Amino acid sequence: MNGLIYQVQDLTKTYNGKPILRVDRIDVRWGEIFALVGPSGAGKSTLLRLLNFLELPTGGRIHFHDVEFGADRPMALKLRRRVTMVSQRPVLLNRSVWDNVAYGLRLRGQRDAASQIDAALAQVGLTALARQRARTLSGGEAQRVALARAMVLEPDVLLLDEPTANLDPYNVGLIEETVRQLNRERGTTLVLVTHNVFQARRLAHRVALMLEGRVVEVADVQTFFDAPRDPRTAAFVRGEMVY
Amino acid sequence: MEIVTLSLRVSGTALLFSTVIGIPLGVGLGLSRFLGRRLVIALLYTGMGFPPVVVGLFVYLMLSRSGPLGGLHSPLIPALFTPAAMVVAQCIIAFPLVAGFTMAAVMGVDPQLRQQVLSLGATRRQAALTVLMEARVGVVVSIIAGFGSIISEVGAVMMVGGNIEHRTRVLTTAIVLETRKGTFDLAIALSVVLLALSFLTNVLMLRLQGRTFDE
Ligand SMILES: Nc1ncnc2c1ncn2[C@@H]1O[C@H](COP(=O)(O)OP(=O)(O)OP(=O)(O)O)[C@@H](O)[C@H]1O
Ligand SMILES: [Mg+2]
Numbered sequence: 001m002n003g004l005i006y007q008v009q010d011l012t013k014t015y016n017g018k019p020i021l022r023v024d025r026i027d028v029r030w031g032e033i034f035a036l037v038g039p040s041g042a043g044k045s046t047l048l049r050l051l052n053f054l055e056l057p058t059g060g061r062i063h064f065h066d067v068e069f070g071a072d073r074p075m076a077l078k079l080r081r082r083v084t085m086v087s088q089r090p091v092l093l094n095r096s097v098w099d100n101v102a103y104g105l106r107l108r109g110q111r112d113a114a115s116q117i118d119a120a121l122a123q124v125g126l127t128a129l130a131r132q133r134a135r136t137l138s139g140g141e142a143q144r145v146a147l148a149r150a151m152v153l154e155p156d157v158l159l160l161d162e163p164t165a166n167l168d169p170y171n172v173g174l175i176e177e178t179v180r181q182l183n184r185e186r187g188t189t190l191v192l193v194t195h196n197v198f199q200a201r202r203l204a205h206r207v208a209l210m211l212e213g214r215v216v217e218v219a220d221v222q223t224f225f226d227a228p229r230d231p232r233t234a235a236f237v238r239g240e241m242v243y
Numbered sequence: 244m245e246i247v248t249l250s251l252r253v254s255g256t257a258l259l260f261s262t263v264i265g266i267p268l269g270v271g272l273g274l275s276r277f278l279g280r281r282l283v284i285a286l287l288y289t290g291m292g293f294p295p296v297v298v299g300l301f302v303y304l305m306l307s308r309s310g311p312l313g314g315l316h317s318p319l320i321p322a323l324f325t326p327a328a329m330v331v332a333q334c335i336i337a338f339p340l341v342a343g344f345t346m347a348a349v350m351g352v353d354p355q356l357r358q359q360v361l362s363l364g365a366t367r368r369q370a371a372l373t374v375l376m377e378a379r380v381g382v383v384v385s386i387i388a389g390f391g392s393i394i395s396e397v398g399a400v401m402m403v404g405g406n407i408e409h410r411t412r413v414l415t416t417a418i419v420l421e422t423r424k425g426t427f428d429l430a431i432a433l434s435v436v437l438l439a440l441s442f443l444t445n446v447l448m449l450r451l452q453g454r455t456f457d458e
Binding site: 052054077080083085089091093094103149150153 | 353355356359360361362363364365369376377
């Protein structure tokens with residue numbers, strides 16, 4: 001291993017003939033928190049779907065665990081299961097909270113995982129709601145269930161797409177703390193999409209700016225915020241970018 | 244009593260086959276995009292509104308000794324005027340309904356759900372099953388609609404089954420016969436049985452929906 005869990009090369013994605021993504025190069029290191037920031041429509045969610053191997057790219061490759069993923073090379077289930085995404089809008093199954101968290105484990109044939117599920121629920125502060133139907137939860141609670149449901153699988157990589165958009169400060173704090181703990185204690189690699197630069201600054205080790213499907217700059221968090229190379233990064237960080 | 248049993252046996256078997264064909268077809272049409280999908284859906288919608296007598300005529304022509312299938316004399320192909328022939332006709336009536344309503348139910352599930360489920364490590368098959376579970380209310384409705392369409396159907400079973408006493412006489416054809424003979428009390432009694440049967444199966448289905456489907 002060379003310390004890189006993902007190596008993205010010349011990755012492109014086209015929808016209906018319209019190029020959406022053109023990433024020449026991005027690396028993600030083992031055990032880091034990597035933030036993707038950028039305005040709406042920049043292609044952040046699209047990149048995450050590709051990092052989760054949910055769609056095939058139009059061109060280029062992603063090396064994951066030194067296995068190649070490309071237009072004609074879908075990712076094997078076993079490795080795909082090492083990555084889990086929490087989507088931009090939490091989509092819960094119409095079952096109890098507990099069953100939602102148990103879902104991914106059941107897919108893997110694990111039925112005797114009650115203690116793991118309880119632990120995951122406790123970590124996001126939802127033990128009391130375990131029996132409640134997931135569809136009746138508030139937005140913040142739902143997002144926390146989605147996070148617990150992904151965490152319980154102990155993936156190598158957790159992809160978080162705007163995990164705190166539209167949430168109140170209490171839920172934001174709780175989710176950020178959970179993410180930090182996960183990274184610190186379990187060594188989980190995190191790719192975090194956010195258009196909140198403050199959140200990127202609070203959580204990330206390295207940050208990348210995406211604009212119109214391209215990666216403009218990748219730098220460690222200090223450099224990204226204090227001495228960016230690209231003037232567009234500087235503008236984005238100062239909140240001057242129009243979007 | 245044997246009329247009731249036969250009704251249930253014929254329609255139950257037909258429903259079983261329709262479900263086995265219709266639900267996977269509905270899920271496939273609801274979840275995947277392929278060339279000719281629109282055509283298949285158009286055909287399905289036509290099938291949902293097909294007059295049972297036309298289905299009866301079609302099956303009659305196919306299965307009759309001089310017909311394309313009846314002429315084969317294969318043991319796999321049922322002869323006319325048997326319960327098996329009635330099952331075939333009822334399948335053709337019910338499976339488009341099961342498939343059509345299942346498709347609609349599956350398409351009503353949040354499209355992002357499938358993606359989320361795949362991200363959690365589902366295989367394509369597991370994802371399809373999960374979406375089906377989410378659509379369970381609609382799927383049960385599709386089965387109820389399928390059953391309703393055949394348990395109460397007269398034209399096709401009459402033509403294909405022939406309403407032969409002790410062999411192919413079912414509730415609906417018996418009701419027609421008794422009414423014609425003027426034995427209204429028997430006709431009414433049979434009608435009440437038919438209604439009770441429909442009601443009971445629906446109650447059963449709803450319990451199924453509430454329990455097994457709701458793990
Ligand atoms: N399945 C799809 N089919 C067609 N176009 C798509 C599809 N998915 C995304 N797009 C387009 O790709 C572009 C990038 O979308 P994407 O969701 O990746 O942006 P984003 O950076 O995540 O934005 P936001 O911050 O608003 O979530 C958008 O213009 C969108 O319309
Ligand atoms: Mg997005």
